[in-house]
Amino acid sequence: xxxxxxxxxxxxxxxxxxxxxxxxxxxxxxxxxxxxxxxxxxxxxxxxxxxxxxxxxxxxxxxxxxxxxxxxxxxxxxxxxxxxxxxxxxxxxxxxxxxxxxxxxxxxxxxxxxxxxxxxxxxxxxxxxxxxxxxxxxxxxxxxxxxxxxxxxxxxxxxxxxxxxxxxxxxxxxxxxxxxxxxxxxxxxxxxxxxxxxxxxxxxxxxxxxxxxxxxxxxxxxxxxxxxxxxxxxxxxxxxxxxxxxxxxxxxxxxxxxxxxxxxxxxxxxxxxxxxx
Amino acid sequence: xxxxxxxxxxxxxxxxxxxxxxxxxxxxxxxxxxxxxxxxxxxxxxxxxxxxxxxxxxxxxxxxxxxxxxxxxxxxxxxxxxxxxxxxxxxxxxxxxxxxxxxxxxxxxxxx
Numbered sequence: 001x002x003x004x005x006x007x008x009x010x011x012x013x014x015x016x017x018x019x020x021x022x023x024x025x026x027x028x029x030x031x032x033x034x035x036x037x038x039x040x041x042x043x044x045x046x047x048x049x050x051x052x053x054x055x056x057x058x059x060x061x062x063x064x065x066x067x068x069x070x071x072x073x074x075x076x077x078x079x080x081x082x083x084x085x086x087x088x089x090x091x092x093x094x095x096x097x098x099x100x101x102x103x104x105x106x107x108x109x110x111x112x113x114x115x116x117x118x119x120x121x122x123x124x125x126x127x128x129x130x131x132x133x134x135x136x137x138x139x140x141x142x143x144x145x146x147x148x149x150x151x152x153x154x155x156x157x158x159x160x161x162x163x164x165x166x167x168x169x170x171x172x173x174x175x176x177x178x179x180x181x182x183x184x185x186x187x188x189x190x191x192x193x194x195x196x197x198x199x200x201x202x203x204x205x206x207x208x209x210x211x212x213x214x215x216x217x218x219x220x221x222x223x224x225x226x227x228x229x230x231x232x233x234x235x236x237x238x239x240x241x242x243x244x245x246x247x248x249x250x251x252x253x254x255x256x257x258x259x260x261x262x263x264x265x266x267x268x269x270x271x272x273x274x275x276x277x
Numbered sequence: 278x279x280x281x282x283x284x285x286x287x288x289x290x291x292x293x294x295x296x297x298x299x300x301x302x303x304x305x306x307x308x309x310x311x312x313x314x315x316x317x318x319x320x321x322x323x324x325x326x327x328x329x330x331x332x333x334x335x336x337x338x339x340x341x342x343x344x345x346x347x348x349x350x351x352x353x354x355x356x357x358x359x360x361x362x363x364x365x366x367x368x369x370x371x372x373x374x375x376x377x378x379x380x381x382x383x384x385x386x387x388x389x
Contacts, residue, residue: 025330031350032309032326046325126296 006037013047016054130217137210137226139257145207208254285367292333292367294370295341297322299356299364302342302375309333 010033014022022029036046134150213226285292285299301315313324324332333354336342341360345353345363354363382388 021334025334027350028309028347028352029326029330032329035310036326049325050327053331057331 006034009037010034013050014054016051016058018058021054021057070137132215132217132222134212134214137213139208139210139254141257142206142254143202143206144209208257284363291332291335294324294328295336296322296364296367298329298332298336298342299360302354302356303361303364306345306353306354307350308347310351346355 007030010030013033014026014029017029033050036043040046048117131150134147136144136147138144211226213224215222215224217223278310285295297339298312300319301312304315307315309326309329313329316322333342337344337354339359340352340357341363343357345355347353366379
């Protein structure tokens with residue numbers, strides 16, 4: 001990895017943090033990350049650590065406290081962009097599909113409000129990809145949120161630009177586990193992202209899933225992929241520091257539960273992938 | 278002595294990371310990466326970058342550490358007088374706990 005690549009990765013990772021934080025700590029944090037990358041080029045735990053702390057800094061920033069909903073959306077938008085940037089920077093296969101991980105870190109929403117989580121399918125193939133089905137993988141001990149929609153978007157349709165569910169052209173009705181989405185992204189080099197929405201109705205409840213299981217068709221072959229990462233949607237009637245703190249602690253417990261449930265993939269990429277049998 | 282509530286105990290579950298950072302800086306000024314390596318050396322604990330900078334920001338806000346000017350991007354930090362006093366107070370309290378625990382283990386379990 002070149003110095004330019006390392007520097008670019010470090011700066012992309014910093015986008016998790018609010019602008020005031022980046023202004024104060026940005027340069028030294030970037031320098032620090034560059035040294036970390038030199039020591040250990042890839043670490044999902046490190047990325048998640050920065051994402052979680054950055055999200056917390058963003059949610060507890062004074063700007064967020066003044067305009068929680070606006071900032072919440074901006075935060076999610078930035079998070080999605082960072083995810084996209086990170087994935088664009090990761091290892092994409094030459095032709096075959098390469099899947100990466102799902103991110104849903106401690107989003108706090110109001111009862112009935114839908115949170116959006118992106119999961120990526122990275123590919124540099126020109127072949128078209130079709131999403132065939134999607135379902136949440138329940139996390140024992142937690143309420144499973146309702147899946148209210150899913151869509152494949154290509155790299156030109158940033159998930160972040162399509163917040164405020166429903167995504168254009170999609171309903172908010174609850175999906176069954178066999179969604180058939182015939183959306184076909186324009187052919188061309190790029191990444192396809194599955195964006196899905198979850199909703200929980202009860203206040204002061206953490207809705208969490210182990211991850212998401214999808215099937216998709218690529219080049220005439222049906223594949224399946226399970227993405228393991230706690231997609232947590234904290235439902236609170238009042239946003240703010242207390243709700244954020246509660247959400248963060250609950251989400252960390254959910255993450256830990258996923259770790260316990262899947263020790264074999266602990267610390268590795270949280271997915272299982274292969275042709276559907 | 279620090280005022281009541283201003284000690285490391287008030288950091289709650291973040292006190293552990295704070296102690297590691299303050300203990301490292303007690304040995305001299307360091308930038309973030311050097312600090313991580315030092316903590317690894319003496320405590321066998323790795324501080325991930327998000328955790329490190331969250332703690333640095335918190336300690337700086339409490340004036341327990343202060344940033345120094347740097348010629349490159351790696352900004353060093355040093356312990357303040359308040360930071361040294363706070364760390365000392367915390368370690369002293371911990372020392373009492375350690376002593377009691379050791380003594381009771383020695384009497385009751387013939388260990389430690």
